[in-house]
Amino acid sequence: MNIERVQTGVRMEKRLIKVLKALAELRDMSLGDLLEGIVLHAFDGSQPFSADTLEKIRELRKIYGLDITAAHSHNLHEGGDAHVPD
Numbered sequence: 001m002n003i004e005r006v007q008t009g010v011r012m013e014k015r016l017i018k019v020l021k022a023l024a025e026l027r028d029m030s031l032g033d034l035l036e037g038i039v040l041h042a043f044d045g046s047q048p049f050s051a052d053t054l055e056k057i058r059e060l061r062k063i064y065g066l067d068i069t070a071a072h073s074h075n076l077h078e079g080g081d082a083h084v085p086d
Contacts, residue, residue, distance in 0.1 A: 018066075
């Protein structure tokens with residue numbers, strides 16, 4: 001299928017980007033391709049990752065100290081004094 005891609009300048013949490021980049025590298029794909037796949041699966045209401053990939057993600061989260069979850073997504077604040085709720 002032919003598509004048109006555009007360059008974006010999105011900002012995301014630093015550790016989240018590290019995990020995504022590492023996962024993309026493990027799957028031998030670009031970060032953009034990984035994000036497209038995740039979003040398309042989410043829009044369809046389906047799980048984008050196999051059980052094996054989810055285990056790799058858990059390992060990468062530990063390596064990069066990514067302790068935030070989807071439960072935090074609406075309460076993230078940028079800055080030195082920001083507190084991530086439990």
